[in-house]
Amino acid sequence: MQFLGFSLRNQLFVAPMAGVTDRPFRQLCKRMGAGLAVSEMVTSNSLLYGSVKTRRRADHDGEVAPVSVQIAGADPLMMADAARYNVDRGAQIIDINMGCPAKKICNVMAGSALLRDEPLVARILEAVVRAVSETPVTLKIRTGWDRENRNALRILKIAEESGVRALAMHGRTRACGYSGEAEYETIRQVKAAARIPVIANGDVDSPEKARAVLASTGADAVMIGRAAQGRPWLFREIEHFLHTGSHMLPPRVSEIREVLLGHLDDVYLFYGRHAGVGIARKHISWYTRGLPGSAFFRHHMNQLPSIEQQRQAVNEFFLALADSNERLPATPPPAVATGDTPCEELAA
Structure with missing residues (x-):
C-alpha cells in the first residue's frame, strides 16, 4: 500500500493506545504483519518534555519506518511546538488525537x-500543518460528540482544507466510549466524500471482520487496537485471509512462548528492571487470556517481583501447555476495555 509517500506492507494499521503502543509493541506488531503502527499519545505540554514518560514515548531508536507519532492537546501553538519537537526526534508522520474519549483528556478540552x-479544530490543524510543512499530518477522530451530533463530515472538510493528509475514524461517538458495537455507516459516508485516505477503526478483531469493514466502508485501511493486545499475530492472520480467502492455522504454543519471551525482554530493556516488571504483567495477562489454567497462573504471576521469576513462570506455563496442545486451543476473545482505559495514561 502506498501511503503518504511510504510503501507499506499492507493496509493494516496498529491503533494508538496509551500505555500499550510503546516502541516494543509497535516493533512486534510490524514484525507480525502490521503495515503501520501509530505511537501512544505524546503530550503537547512542553513542561513535560523532560519527564521520563514523555522522553520514552519520543524514543524511536531502531524503529522501522515510517515512524508515526500521535500528539494530543488543545492549544494550537503548543500542538505546533509538539509536532516540531517530535519531528526533530524522528517522527515521519504526525498524527493528531481528536478521538480519545477519556474524561481526563476531554476535561481539558483535548481528544474527542x-x-x-x-x-x-481548524486552528489546531492549520497550526500543526504549517509547523511541520515537510512532514505529513494525519488526524484521528470519532464520528461525533454524541448520536445527535455526528459531525465527522464537517471535520473531514476542515481537515482537507487545513492540509491534513489522511483521516482515521473510530466508529463510535465520544459519548459511546468503548461500549456497544462500532457503526460504520458514518465512515462509509466520510470515505465517499473524502479526497484523502480514510482509515476505519473500531471492533476489527478477526480476518472476516477486517474484510467486511473494508468492503462496507470503502476505507483505504483498517486500524486495529484492543484485539491485538496479547495477539499480535492477528495482523498476519488478517493479511493472509485478505490475500487468499483462507485461514492460517492457529500459532503453535511454542511460537507464542518465544514471541512473548522476546516481547518481555524488549519491555525490560526499554523500561528498566523495576518498571519493566510492572509493564510486563498486563502483556502476560493478555497473552494468556482464555488459555487453560490462565486464571491461576495470572494470580501467581502478578505477585512475582523480579524479571527472572516472571520469565521462568511464563516459560513453565507455555511448556506445560505445549505438552497437551501443539497449537493454541482456541482464539481468545479480544480484550474488553471499559471507560477510559486505552487513553487513561496520557499525563506526563
Whole structure:
C-alpha cells in the first residue's frame, strides 16, 4: 500500500493506545504483519518534555519506518511546538488525537472533546500543518460528540482544507466510549466524500471482520487496537485471509512462548528492571487470556517481583501447555476495555 509517500506492507494499521503502543509493541506488531503502527499519545505540554514518560514515548531508536507519532492537546501553538519537537526526534508522520474519549483528556478540552469546537479544530490543524510543512499530518477522530451530533463530515472538510493528509475514524461517538458495537455507516459516508485516505477503526478483531469493514466502508485501511493486545499475530492472520480467502492455522504454543519471551525482554530493556516488571504483567495477562489454567497462573504471576521469576513462570506455563496442545486451543476473545482505559495514561 502506498501511503503518504511510504510503501507499506499492507493496509493494516496498529491503533494508538496509551500505555500499550510503546516502541516494543509497535516493533512486534510490524514484525507480525502490521503495515503501520501509530505511537501512544505524546503530550503537547512542553513542561513535560523532560519527564521520563514523555522522553520514552519520543524514543524511536531502531524503529522501522515510517515512524508515526500521535500528539494530543488543545492549544494550537503548543500542538505546533509538539509536532516540531517530535519531528526533530524522528517522527515521519504526525498524527493528531481528536478521538480519545477519556474524561481526563476531554476535561481539558483535548481528544474527542475538540469535536464540539470546529473553529478550534481548524486552528489546531492549520497550526500543526504549517509547523511541520515537510512532514505529513494525519488526524484521528470519532464520528461525533454524541448520536445527535455526528459531525465527522464537517471535520473531514476542515481537515482537507487545513492540509491534513489522511483521516482515521473510530466508529463510535465520544459519548459511546468503548461500549456497544462500532457503526460504520458514518465512515462509509466520510470515505465517499473524502479526497484523502480514510482509515476505519473500531471492533476489527478477526480476518472476516477486517474484510467486511473494508468492503462496507470503502476505507483505504483498517486500524486495529484492543484485539491485538496479547495477539499480535492477528495482523498476519488478517493479511493472509485478505490475500487468499483462507485461514492460517492457529500459532503453535511454542511460537507464542518465544514471541512473548522476546516481547518481555524488549519491555525490560526499554523500561528498566523495576518498571519493566510492572509493564510486563498486563502483556502476560493478555497473552494468556482464555488459555487453560490462565486464571491461576495470572494470580501467581502478578505477585512475582523480579524479571527472572516472571520469565521462568511464563516459560513453565507455555511448556506445560505445549505438552497437551501443539497449537493454541482456541482464539481468545479480544480484550474488553471499559471507560477510559486505552487513553487513561496520557499525563506526563
